[in-house]
Amino acid sequence: MIIKNRLLLHNALAGWLFILPGLAALTLFVFIPAGYVVFLSLLRWNLIDVNAQFVGLGNYSHLFASQSFQQALSNTLILGVGQIVILLPLGLLLAVLLDMGLRGTRIYRTVMFGPYVLPLVASGLVWTLLYNPGFGLINQVLGWAHISGPDWLGSSGFALLAVLIMTVWQYLGYYMLIFLGGLQNVSAVLKEAAAIDGANDRQTFWHVTLPALSPSLFFALIICTIQAFQTFDQVYVMTGGGPDGATTTLVYYIFDEGFQMYNIGTASAASMVLLVLLALLTWLQVRLGRRWVVEE
Amino acid sequence: MVAKRLTKFSATVLALTALLAVDGAVQLPSAAAMKKSSKAPVQVSFWYGLGGQLGNDVQSMVARFNATHPGIHVTATYQGSYSGGGPEQQKLLAAIRAGDAPDVAQMEVHSMPVFAAAGRLLPLTHLMAASKSDKPGDFLTGMLVSTQYKGVYYGVPFNRSVPVLFYNKSMFAKAHIASPPATWAQVMVDAKKLTHGSGHSKVYGFEPLVDWWPWEASVWSGGGHILSKNLSQAQFATPAATRIISMEQTLLKQGYAVVQTGPQYWTETTQAFIHGQVAMDIDSIGDSGEVAKGVGKSFQWGTAMFPADVMRAVPPGGGDAVILAGTPAAQQKAAWTFIQWWTAAPQTIHWSEMTGYVPVQKSVLNIPSYKAYLHAHPQFATALAELKFQHAAPPSPQYLSVLQYVQNALQGVFDLRQPVASTMQNAAKQADSQLSGN
Numbered sequence: 035m036i037i038k039n040r041l042l043l044h045n046a047l048a049g050w051l052f053i054l055p056g057l058a059a060l061t062l063f064v065f066i067p068a069g070y071v072v073f074l075s076l077l078r079w080n081l082i083d084v085n086a087q088f089v090g091l092g093n094y095s096h097l098f099a100s101q102s103f104q105q106a107l108s109n110t111l112i113l114g115v116g117q118i119v120i121l122l123p124l125g126l127l128l129a130v131l132l133d134m135g136l137r138g139t140r141i142y143r144t145v146m147f148g149p150y151v152l153p154l155v156a157s158g159l160v161w162t163l164l165y166n167p168g169f170g171l172i173n174q175v176l177g178w179a180h181i182s183g184p185d186w187l188g189s190s191g192f193a194l195l196a197v198l199i200m201t202v203w204q205y206l207g208y209y210m211l212i213f214l215g216g217l218q219n220v221s222a223v224l225k226e227a228a229a230i231d232g233a234n235d236r237q238t239f240w241h242v243t244l245p246a247l248s249p250s251l252f253f254a255l256i257i258c259t260i261q262a263f264q265t266f267d268q269v270y271v272m273t274g275g276g277p278d279g280a281t282t283t284l285v286y287y288i289f290d291e292g293f294q295m296y297n298i299g300t301a302s303a304a305s306m307v308l309l310v311l312l313a314l315l316t317w318l319q320v321r322l323g324r325r326w327v328v329e330e
Numbered sequence: 331m332v333a334k335r336l337t338k339f340s341a342t343v344l345a346l347t348a349l350l351a352v353d354g355a356v357q358l359p360s361a362a363a364m365k366k367s368s369k370a371p372v373q374v375s376f377w378y379g380l381g382g383q384l385g386n387d388v389q390s391m392v393a394r395f396n397a398t399h400p401g402i403h404v405t406a407t408y409q410g411s412y413s414g415g416g417p418e419q420q421k422l423l424a425a426i427r428a429g430d431a432p433d434v435a436q437m438e439v440h441s442m443p444v445f446a447a448a449g450r451l452l453p454l455t456h457l458m459a460a461s462k463s464d465k466p467g468d469f470l471t472g473m474l475v476s477t478q479y480k481g482v483y484y485g486v487p488f489n490r491s492v493p494v495l496f497y498n499k500s501m502f503a504k505a506h507i508a509s510p511p512a513t514w515a516q517v518m519v520d521a522k523k524l525t526h527g528s529g530h531s532k533v534y535g536f537e538p539l540v541d542w543w544p545w546e547a548s549v550w551s552g553g554g555h556i557l558s559k560n561l562s563q564a565q566f567a568t569p570a571a572t573r574i575i576s577m578e579q580t581l582l583k584q585g586y587a588v589v590q591t592g593p594q595y596w597t598e599t600t601q602a603f604i605h606g607q608v609a610m611d612i613d614s615i616g617d618s619g620e621v622a623k624g625v626g627k628s629f630q631w632g633t634a635m636f637p638a639d640v641m642r643a644v645p646p647g648g649g650d651a652v653i654l655a656g657t658p659a660a661q662q663k664a665a666w667t668f669i670q671w672w673t674a675a676p677q678t679i680h681w682s683e684m685t686g687y688v689p690v691q692k693s694v695l696n697i698p699s700y701k702a703y704l705h706a707h708p709q710f711a712t713a714l715a716e717l718k719f720q721h722a723a724p725p726s727p728q729y730l731s732v733l734q735y736v737q738n739a740l741q742g743v744f745d746l747r748q749p750v751a752s753t754m755q756n757a758a759k760q761a762d763s764q765l766s767g768n
Contacts, residue, residue, distance in 0.1 A: 078767055080727070081427050082448040087767075101760070102738075162592065168530075188591025188745045274593040277741040278748070294415035295731035295764075296423070296444060 068309070075302035093303035103304065105279045106287035109194055113283060114262035116198045117205070121258055122251070124202070125209030130239075132210070133217040143214070147207035154204060158271030161200040162187065165272075187273050190280040197281050200268055205261065209254050216250030217243065248327045252319070259315055263308065284308050371403040372664040375432040377422065379412025379649070380489065387684050395671055402664040407432075412649050414438045414730050426450050426654070433657045434665045436488055436649040439476035440723050440730065445652070446479035447727040452653040454483045457666050463691070464670050470692050472720035476646040479725055485650030486669050487690040489681070491616035492644050492716050493544045494709075495637060499630035501533070501609040510610070510634035514551070514577055517610070517637050521586040524609035534588040537611035538578040539599050540744045542733045543647055544612045547636050548574035550643035550721050557724040557732070562765055564732065564758035567751070574639055576750045579743055589744045600624075603631075612636065614647055615713035619686035633709040635716045643721045648687060679703075688713050732761040 075093055079086035097103045128146060132139050149157060164171050165186035173183030186196040220243050228238045244251075266285040269275055275282035275290060282290065284304065292301030378388050385408050392406040410417025419441060425431045437445065445451050458464050464486060466474055477485040495517075497510045505524050511517040521535030538544070549556050554571025557564060565571065581587035588608060590598035603611045604624035613621070618633065625631055636644045651672065653665045671677060678689040679700050688710065694700050695714075704711045723729060739757035742748040 080444065080448070081423050082445065082450050084449060089767075096763070100763075101756075162594065165592075167591075185591055185745075187593075190746050272593065276593075276738065277591060277745040278738045290734065293420045293423075295734050296415075297731065297764075 071302045071305055074298055075306050077299045077302075079298050080296035081298050089299065093299045094307075096300060097303050097307065102279055102282065103287060106282045106284050106304075109280070109282060110263055110265065110284045112194060113198055113201070113265055114259055117201060117262045118255065118258050120198075120202050121205055121209050122254055125206055125254070126213045126247075126251075128206070128210040129213035129217055132214055143211075146210050149204050149206070150208040152204070154267035155271050157200065157204050158268040161196075161203075161268075162272050165196055188277055190277060193273055193277060193280045197265070197268055197272060200272065201262075201265065204268070205258075209258070212250050212254050213247065216247045220246040252323045252327045255323075256316055256319055259319070260312060263312055263315075284311075369401070371399075371401050372660050374402060374404045374434060374661055374664045374668060376404050376406045376434040376436075376665075376668070377409045377418060377432040378406055378436040379409055379416060379418035379438075380436070381408060381411065384489075384685055387681070390684075391672065391677065391681060394677075395668060399667065399671070402667060404434075404664075404668050412436050412438050414441045414733065429656075431654040431656065433654060433661045434668065435652055435654060437485060437652045438649050439485075439490075439646045440733065442476060442485055442650065442652070443479050443725045443729060444727045446482075446484045450655050451484040452655050452657060452662065454486065454653065454666075458483055458486070461666075461670060463674050468692060469673075469690055470688075470695075470714070471718040472646075473690050473717060475720050475722040477650050485652045486673055487648075488651040488672065489616070489648045489685065489687045490650075490690060491614045491647040491687055492713055492720065493539070493547055493612055493636050493647065494615050494633045494712055494716060495610055495635065496603050496613050496618075496621060496631060496633055497610045498603070498606065498608075499632050501606075501629070503630075505609075510632065511637055512634070514574055514637045514639045518577055518581065521581050521610065522584075525586045533606065534586065534608045535610065536578075536581055536587040537599055537602055537608040538575075538582075538587060538589055538744065539612045540589050540591070540595055540740050542736045542740065543614075543645060544636070545575065545736060545740055546645040546721075546723060547643060548578075550645075551636070551639040551641060553640035557726060557729075557761075557765070561724055561726040561728075564761035564765065566736070566761075567754040567758040569751075570640070572750050572754050575740070575743055575754075579747070579750055582744065583747060591741075591745045615688060615709070616648060616686045618709050618713075633712040635712055635719075642719045644716055644719050645723055646720045682710070688717065726765065728765050731764045735760040735764070 076088060076090060077086040078089045078092070132143055132146075163169075165173075167173055167183065167185040167188065170183075170186070172186065176183040184192045186192050224242050224246065225238055228242045233241065263283075264285055265283045266289065269281050269283055269286045270289070273281040275286045285308070288301045288304045288308070291297045291304060376392070378385070380388055388406055388408075392404050396403055409421045412418045416438070418436070419438070422431065422435055422445075431450075442451075458466055461468075466483070469487060473487045473490065474483070477483050477487065495510060501524055502508075502510070502520075505520075507520055507523060511520050517536060524535035525533065527533050546556065549566050549571040552570050552573035554568050554573070555565040556571070557566075578587065582589060588602070589595070590602060592598075599611055600613055600617050600620060601624070602608050603613065604621055606629060615633065621631065635642065651669045653662060653669075657665060672681070673690050675689075675691050675693045675697060678691050679694055679697065681687060682689040683703060689700070704714070724732075726732070735757040739753050742753040743750050
């Protein structure tokens with residue numbers, strides 16, 4: 035018994051030893067800073083004042099009463115839903131097309147994946163030029179069709195849509211590749227069996243391919259949600275959160291509060307809200323995912 | 331072997347000669363200075379926030395200082411834009427918190443209260459009083475409105491500007507308008523006369539700059555106030571404070587004015603004037619170099635003072651030089667030497683002519699070569715005349731936050747054509763919440 039316990043202890047110690055470097059790094063760079071952010075969220079402080087004022091949950095109540103925060107939250111949700119609704123089906127469609135083994139597949143694959151390799155800031159700059167109401171390519175093309183293009187980044191109705199379109203362009207190749215990898219892993223035997231059972235292509239796709247692809251879909255859904263909630267670079271470059279907050283996302287709001295207005299407490303509180311929101315969404319997706327994700 | 335050494339020696343001498351020839355302004359340290367410098371020079375770190383050509387200009391000035399001050403070595407580092415809340419300030423915030431702040435920094439004029447109120451800047455009043463060239467009375471009238479907090483000087487004018495009206499003289503002549511508008515009422519009349527054409531070739535009479543900086547001028551000029559005297563309440567939504575932006579919006583709605591939207595709005599405003607798409611615009615005198623270069627000989631242009639309404643008032647713009655609190659005594663002394671050198675007449679003139687920022691010392695006005703320069707570049711005479719109308723922005727440590735709300739509201743008014751009164755009232759409500767801490 036004693037020997038068995040010792041052995042267990044030894045194994046447990048070995049296990050801890052193996053994860054120790056990772057755990058130490060996580061503690062230093064994630065857990066401690068996150069704990070510090072929780073502490074900061076209870077203060078009214080600009081980081082440099084000698085005295086920080088403890089306000090309890092005051093920053094949180096300020097947040098939920100704040101019109102700008104509500105707008106940032108709503109913009110983030112719109113971007114999130116927009117990205118999921120457009121990126122995932124479109125990525126899947128492209129992946130299915132590329133999986134058919136048509137001519138030029140490799141070229142298409144490279145071209146579609148290209149934007150993902152570009153830094154978001156560079157893409158943002160290019161799209162700012164494309165959207166320019168005076169000389170931008172998009173309005174020029176619309177002009178050929180006698181359509182007067184809008185001021186894409188300068189109007190409240192179009193600015194968020196413009197950011198969404200650019201984001202879809204940037205990430206489409208990434209989701210396409212995830213789905214393509216998933217499709218190429220779908221067992222040919224299953225497809226053959228379905229064909230022998232008399233299933234047509236559509237039935238095979240819906241009842242064999244798609245369930246087999248569910249782990250990829252699930253992964254893409256979670257990543258897409260997180261990515262949407264972290265939207266910052268393109269907003270920083272293309273709109274600066276404007277006009278009048280029309281494209282301010284949660285992360286941009288945090289940046290604005292923290293580093294433009296020096297409200298470190300409010301920015302930290304908003305960061306905590308973002309963390310809780312993402313954790314909740316991911317938990318919800320995992321729970322729901324259990325119902326439809328088919329793990330092999 | 332000897333020949334090879336000689337060749338090496340000659341090459342070194344040639345390279346050094348070439349280097350000196352490139353920058354004729356570089357002065358060799360005197361023998362006495364060389365002797366003094368047998369000790370290691372005092373190292374001074376200097377953070378600035380001017381990129382591109384302006385950044386090169388800063389570096390060339392610093393190189394001149396280092397070459398003529400063997401006992402001091404200033405290391406100037408670009409830290410991203412110095413604008414209020416810009417990357418340089420963000421890094422400054424982090425560096426102060428980490429206890430690793432630079433000795434000297436360029437500070438946007440509206441940001442002083444945040445850092446001064448926190449006790450992070452070295453008071454300069456006693457140094458200025460004892461200075462041979464940087465006494466408060468040595469600076470051009472109005473220059474020091476942004477450099478003090480609660481009666482104590484914390485900064486010295488560094489790269490300073492004011493907003494002015496740029497106008498296309500050729501278009502004014504065509505429209506038979508003899509002089510640029512001196513008042514907002516006149517802007518309204520002239521903008522209509524100057525607007526012509528349609529579609530892509532339409533030329534607009536006026537182009538406001540959608541930015542809080544000229545907005546400050548519009549609040550004061552209309553007879554309004556930005557914050558209450560005790561700095562606890564926003565007062566910029568009153569009819570007087572919104573009078574001028576209402577006029578600008580009217581021009582916009584009637585099709586006599588145009589605004590630039592998006593994050594590049596400032597650059598695009600300047601570019602629209604350069605390309606003759608607008609007859610008048612509000613811009614910084616600091617951009618006059620870019621305008622001169624961009625316009626070339628395409629048309630005649632000039633500057634006029636920011637139009638007056640009930641009164642004439644403009645905000646200071648640009649940056650001041652500050653010394654960070656906690657800088658060791660030797661570095662403080664060296665940093666102060668550097669700042670005084672920068673503001674002295676020869677340097678402030680050189681800096682102004684090189685960049686478009688205004689010179690800061692009164693003494694420059696008596697220097698014949700600068701008088702000749704002003705004669706050849708009358709746009710700077712406008713800016714210099716305007717300096718005395720500079721008003722201090724409200725010295726609240728919360729002011730940068732207030733300006734963020736204002737900037738959003740201005741985008742609402744100009745980009746989205748929202749009603750002026752309700753939009754500004756909404757911004758004032760947000761500002762009040764910030765000021766009261768609720």
